[in-house]
Amino acid sequence: MPALSRACRSFGVAVALLSGPALAQPVAPAPPLAPLAYHELAPSAVQPTGWLRTQLGIMRDHSTGHLDETYPKLRDKNGWLGGSGDGWEETPYWLDGALPLAHLLQDKPLLAKVQRYVDWSLANQRPSGYFGPLTKAERQAGHRLDVQSTQGEDWWPRMIMLKVLQQHYQATGDPRVIPFMRQYFRYQLANLRAAPLGQWSEWSTVRGGDNLLVVYWLYRQTGEPFLRELGELLYQQTTPWTSLLGGRDWVLAAAANQTDAHWMDRHGVNVGMGLKLPVVYAQAHPEQPQLNQALRTGWRDIMTLHGLPAGMFSADEDLHGNLPTQGTELCAVVETMFSLEQAAALTGDLAYLDALERIAYNALPTQTTDDYESRQYFQVANQVQVQRGVLDFSLPFEHGMTNVFGPYAGYTCCTANMHQGWAKFATHLWYGTPALGLAALEYAPNTLTATVNGNVPVTIREETAYPFGDEINFVFDLRKPTAFPLALRVPGWCAEATVLLNGQALRTEKGGQVITLARPWRKNDRLTLRLPMAVRTSSWARNSRALERGPLVYALKIKENWQEASQAQEGRYYTLAPGSLWNYGLPRAVVQDPAGTTTVAAPPLGPTANGFYWNAAQAPVTITVSGRRLPDWQLSEGVAPQPVTPREGLYKGPVADATETLTFIPYGCTKLRVVALPVIP
Known part of the structure; x- marks a missing residue:
C-alpha cells in the first residue's frame, strides 16, 4: 500500500492522493475523522505458514479457487463480467474472500482470475458514476446507458464490490480505484434521495454500514467534504443499529418474537453486519461517546441472551435464544468476524479481539468439510446428528436441508460468502x-x-502451534x-x-x-x-457447562458415520449419524476444580497426512475426564433437548452408576458433538 495512503488512514489526515500520473488538485480543508486505534495492512503483507497455510491452500485448490468454474450461478454468463447471469450478491461475495486469498498466497492463477472482475468493474463505470452489471434497461437497449436514479438496480451488491475494490487497492495501489470510488460516491450523493437504500430491497437498508465503511475509508485518502455529507445521508437511511444495539429493548424482543414483524432487524446475518455501524459512524462523530458504547452494550446483550459456546449467537435465520439446539448460519459467522475486525481497528477494544478469536477458532472451522467443498447452512452447538429435517430453527425451510453438509444446501449465499472468513482473519492477524x-x-x-x-x-x-499450543x-x-x-x-x-x-x-x-x-x-x-492454557469451565443455557482451554472450547468426541445422498433442488449432500454414545453429564467436581479433574494431552504439533488438523481424526489436543450417562437424555424431533436443571445447577434425572472416561476435542475439529453438558452429582 502506498505509504501516503497508510499514514492518512492512521491519523485521519485530509490530503490529496495520486490520481493517475499527477497529483489531484488540493481540496478545501475538511475536519479529519477520529484517529484509528489500529490501521489495516495490505492483504499481501501476511504470508501464512504452518496449519494456516494448509487451510488457505485447501481453499485455493477447491471451492474458493474454483467456484466460478463449478457453480452454475457464477459460471454461466456472469453479470459482473458483462453477461446476463448473476448480477446480485453471490459473485461479489465470492470475490470478497477469493481476492484477499489470492494475495495472501501470491497465487498467480487466482490473482489473474479475480483481476478479470476488478478490471471489468473499473472499465465499465457509467458516465454518471454508476457501476456493476448491466441493468434491465441496458440489456434491453443492447448497450450501456448513463444510468441515473431509479434506472439503477439494488445498492446492496455494489456495497460488497466496493469492499473488494478497497482490498484490491490496499494490495496493489491501483490508481484507477480512487477516482472510480469518488465518481460512484458522487453518483450516490446525487441519487440517494430519489432512490434511497430501500428502493429495490430492504437488504440495502439493513446493510448500509458496509457502504458507509468504504465512504469513510475513501475520505481518509482524499479529505473531500462531499464524502462527509454522503456519510450522513447513508447513516440516516440505514437501519438504526445504533439505537437498536444501545437501546436494549430490541434484543429483548428478539428473544421472544419470531413473527414476520421487523424480521430483517433480527436476521442473524444482518445483525452480524449491523454490529459495526455505530463504531463506523463514530469516526465522524467522536464527540458522541454513546456510539461506541452502543456496540459494547449491544454485543454484551446479544451474547447474554443469544450466545452459544462457540462464540457466536444463534442465527437460524433469526436471533433465537441461547439453547444449544439452536442453529447459526455460516454467513452470520463470517460477517460477524468482519465486523469485529473492523471494530477492533476503529476502537482498539480488546473485547472484540477476544470475541473474534473465539469465533474463528471454534465456530468457523466446524461448519465446512475438510476439502472446503461442502458446508452447513446452520450449525448446532449440541449436534449429535446431522440429518434432514426442520429441527428447532426459526426458519426451517420446507426442504429440510439447512443442517446437512452440501455445496448448495439451504440458501446458496453461504456457498459464495464463506470464503471471506479464513482469508480476512489471516489479513487481520497484524x-x-x-x-x-x-x-x-x-x-x-x-x-x-x-x-x-x-x-x-x-x-x-x-x-x-496456536491455537493448539501456548x-x-x-x-x-x-x-x-x-x-x-x-x-x-x-x-x-x-x-x-x-x-x-x-x-x-x-x-x-x-x-x-x-x-x-x-x-x-x-x-x-x-x-x-x-500464554498458559489452564482448563476451565463456562456456564451456558439451563446450567450446562462447557470445557475450555486457551482460545478453544472443547466438545465430547462422537464417532461420525457419514452418508452421501442427493436432493432434487439442492444437489449432493451428506448426513452424519452418531457411532458412539453422547448423552453424558459432567460431575460437579469438574466444575469445582477443572484443572485438577481433567487430563490434557497436548503434544507438540506433529505432522499429519496433509498438514490439516481441523477434524476429529487429527485433532491435536484432547482432554479426558470422568463422566456418567444420562439414560433419559434422548433425541427428540432431530435434536437433543437440553435437560432442565434447578437453580443449584445439578441434573435431577436418572444417572448411570458406571463412571466412564470421556474424551473431548476442540469444537472446531468436530462435526458431531456435545459441548454444553448437564452437571451431575
Whole structure:
C-alpha cells in the first residue's frame, strides 16, 4: 500500500492522493475523522505458514479457487463480467474472500482470475458514476446507458464490490480505484434521495454500514467534504443499529418474537453486519461517546441472551435464544468476524479481539468439510446428528436441508460468502499502530513483511502451534537495528502471560490487555509470548457447562458415520449419524476444580497426512475426564433437548452408576458433538 495512503488512514489526515500520473488538485480543508486505534495492512503483507497455510491452500485448490468454474450461478454468463447471469450478491461475495486469498498466497492463477472482475468493474463505470452489471434497461437497449436514479438496480451488491475494490487497492495501489470510488460516491450523493437504500430491497437498508465503511475509508485518502455529507445521508437511511444495539429493548424482543414483524432487524446475518455501524459512524462523530458504547452494550446483550459456546449467537435465520439446539448460519459467522475486525481497528477494544478469536477458532472451522467443498447452512452447538429435517430453527425451510453438509444446501449465499472468513482473519492477524509500529492482535503461524517508522522494512516470522499450543515466537529480520513499538494482545482468558527476549524473561503481564514493547529490535531477535492454557469451565443455557482451554472450547468426541445422498433442488449432500454414545453429564467436581479433574494431552504439533488438523481424526489436543450417562437424555424431533436443571445447577434425572472416561476435542475439529453438558452429582 502506498505509504501516503497508510499514514492518512492512521491519523485521519485530509490530503490529496495520486490520481493517475499527477497529483489531484488540493481540496478545501475538511475536519479529519477520529484517529484509528489500529490501521489495516495490505492483504499481501501476511504470508501464512504452518496449519494456516494448509487451510488457505485447501481453499485455493477447491471451492474458493474454483467456484466460478463449478457453480452454475457464477459460471454461466456472469453479470459482473458483462453477461446476463448473476448480477446480485453471490459473485461479489465470492470475490470478497477469493481476492484477499489470492494475495495472501501470491497465487498467480487466482490473482489473474479475480483481476478479470476488478478490471471489468473499473472499465465499465457509467458516465454518471454508476457501476456493476448491466441493468434491465441496458440489456434491453443492447448497450450501456448513463444510468441515473431509479434506472439503477439494488445498492446492496455494489456495497460488497466496493469492499473488494478497497482490498484490491490496499494490495496493489491501483490508481484507477480512487477516482472510480469518488465518481460512484458522487453518483450516490446525487441519487440517494430519489432512490434511497430501500428502493429495490430492504437488504440495502439493513446493510448500509458496509457502504458507509468504504465512504469513510475513501475520505481518509482524499479529505473531500462531499464524502462527509454522503456519510450522513447513508447513516440516516440505514437501519438504526445504533439505537437498536444501545437501546436494549430490541434484543429483548428478539428473544421472544419470531413473527414476520421487523424480521430483517433480527436476521442473524444482518445483525452480524449491523454490529459495526455505530463504531463506523463514530469516526465522524467522536464527540458522541454513546456510539461506541452502543456496540459494547449491544454485543454484551446479544451474547447474554443469544450466545452459544462457540462464540457466536444463534442465527437460524433469526436471533433465537441461547439453547444449544439452536442453529447459526455460516454467513452470520463470517460477517460477524468482519465486523469485529473492523471494530477492533476503529476502537482498539480488546473485547472484540477476544470475541473474534473465539469465533474463528471454534465456530468457523466446524461448519465446512475438510476439502472446503461442502458446508452447513446452520450449525448446532449440541449436534449429535446431522440429518434432514426442520429441527428447532426459526426458519426451517420446507426442504429440510439447512443442517446437512452440501455445496448448495439451504440458501446458496453461504456457498459464495464463506470464503471471506479464513482469508480476512489471516489479513487481520497484524495491524499497524499510530506510532508507526506493529500490533500482533490475533495469533497463527505466518510471516509478516511490513514497514515501521514510515519506511523501514521489517520481516517477522511468527512460529507457533496456536491455537493448539501456548507459545508464540516472533523472529525478527531487519537490515539494521531499529527501534519501534510492537503491541501484543494478552487474551482475556489468560491469567498471566510471560514475555521472553532471546530466552531471557522480559516481563509478566495479566490477561485482558494489549501490551506494547517499545525498544530497538535486531536481526534474529526472538521474542516469545507464553500464554498458559489452564482448563476451565463456562456456564451456558439451563446450567450446562462447557470445557475450555486457551482460545478453544472443547466438545465430547462422537464417532461420525457419514452418508452421501442427493436432493432434487439442492444437489449432493451428506448426513452424519452418531457411532458412539453422547448423552453424558459432567460431575460437579469438574466444575469445582477443572484443572485438577481433567487430563490434557497436548503434544507438540506433529505432522499429519496433509498438514490439516481441523477434524476429529487429527485433532491435536484432547482432554479426558470422568463422566456418567444420562439414560433419559434422548433425541427428540432431530435434536437433543437440553435437560432442565434447578437453580443449584445439578441434573435431577436418572444417572448411570458406571463412571466412564470421556474424551473431548476442540469444537472446531468436530462435526458431531456435545459441548454444553448437564452437571451431575
